[in-house]
Amino acid sequence: MACALCGCAASDTRAPIDPNDLDGDGIPNDADLCPERYDPDQHDEDGDGIGDLCDNCPTIPNPDQADTSEVALLQFEDGVGDACDLRPARAGDVLAFFHPFASAGEAAAFTGEGWTIANDHAVAGGTARWAGKRRRMGDGLMGQLHLPVISWLDGQAGGASVALELDVDEGSGLTCAIRRAATVDGADELVASEVFGETAVKRIGVPGIPVTNAILVGWRDINFDRKATFLCRAIVGGIGGTVHEIRIPSGLDLGFGSYAFGASGAHVEASALLVYTSPMNHGNL
Ligand SMILES: [Ca+2]
Ligand SMILES: [Ca+2]
Numbered sequence: 368m369a370c371a372l373c374g375c376a377a378s379d380t381r382a383p384i385d386p387n388d389l390d391g392d393g394i395p396n397d398a399d400l401c402p403e404r405y406d407p408d409q410h411d412e413d414g415d416g417i418g419d420l421c422d423n424c425p426t427i428p429n430p431d432q433a434d435t436s437e438v439a440l441l442q443f444e445d446g447v448g449d450a451c452d453l454r455p456a457r458a459g460d461v462l463a464f465f466h467p468f469a470s471a472g473e474a475a476a477f478t479g480e481g482w483t484i485a486n487d488h489a490v491a492g493g494t495a496r497w498a499g500k501r502r503r504m505g506d507g508l509m510g511q512l513h514l515p516v517i518s519w520l521d522g523q524a525g526g527a528s529v530a531l532e533l534d535v536d537e538g539s540g541l542t543c544a545i546r547r548a549a550t551v552d553g554a555d556e557l558v559a560s561e562v563f564g565e566t567a568v569k570r571i572g573v574p575g576i577p578v579t580n581a582i583l584v585g586w587r588d589i590n591f592d593r594k595a596t597f598l599c600r601a602i603v604g605g606i607g608g609t610v611h612e613i614r615i616p617s618g619l620d621l622g623f624g625s626y627a628f629g630a631s632g633a634h635v636e637a638s639a640l641l642v643y644t645s646p647m648n649h650g651n652l
């Protein structure tokens with residue numbers, strides 16, 4: 368009688384929930400790297416046994432998934448693990464987007480050209496740029512581009528670079544880039560710049576030895592007084608490596624929340640791109 372009234376049971380062709388595979392991805396709960404999220408590919412970027420979709424630090428092995436630093440200060444945990452929390456003393460940070468470049472289908476999240484996804488990396492061999500189709504607002508916006516391979520092409524001295532961009536829009540944007548040395552015996556540089564704004568340069572390489580295996584970080588923050596700062600950081604050597612940093616003031620009082628990355632004159636392989644947002648920093652940055 369009830370079915371005749373609602374018309375649901377007779378047309379419901381969904382398979383019943385399997386108690387041994389609650390998320391229905393075909394992986395039994397006990398073996399599922401993410402037992403409550405549909406992730407049939409089981410991708411685990413950092414190999415810590417926690418699948419990307421439910422890992423609170425998807426590029427840093429942290430099998431305990433601890434997220435306690437805010438709780439210790441009587442705030443709520445924010446879902447960003449202690450091992451990678453941008454601001455461990457403040458709640459509210461969000462990992463908005465994570466791109467592990469694990470399958471060719473991830474290309475659909477971007478517009479642009481020159482990158483291809485292969486062997487768990489986004490790969491460029493010359494000129495390339497991808498801009499994320501989605502954006503996320505927030506007074507803080509941070510991108511982390513993991514670049515295990517940067518190899519400058521011959522004949523590109525002074526012009527080759529790999530860059531992460533934030534708040535890109537028509538005629539505006541912030542860029543954090545690693546740029547090849549202008550001379551063969553020079554040292555590669557970190558360059559922070561804003562369209563129609565300031566540019567700052569810092570030498571980060573060793574003369575004659577090009578930078579490779581780096582994490583490029585761009586972090587735009589708008590403080591309580593609506594003043595923006597852009598932090599550009601290169602961690603050479605990967606996680607735990609040598610940190611180089613530049614800060615420039617920015618003219619933004621409202622961010623677009625967009626992100627992009629590109630390469631010029633280089634063979635570059637990106638293993639992951641993370642995008643975080645955070646609420647107002649009250650000038651912490
Ligand atoms: Ca799953
Ligand atoms: Ca993991």
Ligand SMILES: [Ca+2]
Binds near residue numbers: 415423428
């Ligand atoms: Ca992890």
Ligand SMILES: [Ca+2]
Binds near residue numbers: 436446455
């Ligand atoms: Ca946290």
